[in-house]
Amino acid sequence: MQEKVKKIWPEIELIKNSDLKEKVLDCWVYAIENSPLSPKDLEKIPFSLLIDNCNITFMNHKRTCVQLAIEIAKIMEKNFEMKINWDYLIAGAILIDVGKLLEYEIVDGKLKQSKYGELVRHPFSGLGLAQRFDLPPEILHIIGTHSKEGDLGKRTVESQIVHHADFVSFEPFQSAKTLK
Template sequence: MRDAVRLLWPELDWIQDLELRERTLDTWVLAFERSPLEPDDLHEIPFTLLVPDCPTSFMEHKRCVVHIARGAAEAMQEFLGSALSIDMDTVLAGGILIDVGKLLEYEKVDGKAVQSESGRLLRHPFTGVALAKECGVPDSICHIIAAHSHEGDLVTRSVEATILHHADFMSFLPFKNLTR
């Protein structure tokens, strides 16, 4: 399973801290152990159930979010670095992990992704944090998982969580707005 996760996430190699890289990988492996989904499913299922007939897969969206966040963090470091500290490994690990809980929120019924009973009760920010904590992921990254979606609107987001919140919504809202 570790090799399958590495194939899904070549961006893992961007994380410089080897222990953080391994804990990020471990979290995905644990999620698959508890999920009805297989790694190949993530190339087929939609990244959201909130957009009817969503044309973008889970992995297309997720990898796009990581790339957007990395680019934004690099630009912010270049132009604002003297006034604003950004931990790139935190951005990268956070981006890779923000939707890991969806592996428990989704299931496939008749070949179609639907929300699981667990997903109806606990959205992916909650289950994602639980998985990450179990794997020893630092609180700074668990904060990103918890705060990346609307659940985080009531907390003060870290710089890295703010970057990922906006990167995620940059690649979600255009699809959601198409349905209006």
């Protein structure tokens, strides 16, 4: 399963710390093994159930989010001399939606939100998965604050960047839906 995860997540190789890289990989492997979804499914299913007829796949959205976070961070570092913990940024961006794998079920061949997913949103289940693999609190913070649940608290620099990268690769599709 590790090789399959590496195939859908080549960005894992951008993490320099080998221990952290292994924990991120193990977290994704565990999530897939405890999900009704396979790595192939993640390259086919829509990235959101909130957008009708969404043709952007889960992995396309996720990888775009990671790539956007990296590009934003590069510009922030260059233009403002902002210190960025690159491993935390990349690992956090890769893990923010790992909990979604526990939110879904397949009923009559169709993807839908499970009862668990209705009650436990992915920032919370993602935190639980990441804690299981002893990921650093800075990464737990990114997972827990990347979505609307983090709006009332403080975010680290890395979390701010990942939060905005996630929403910039989600909200335009919601807007497009309402503008039609």
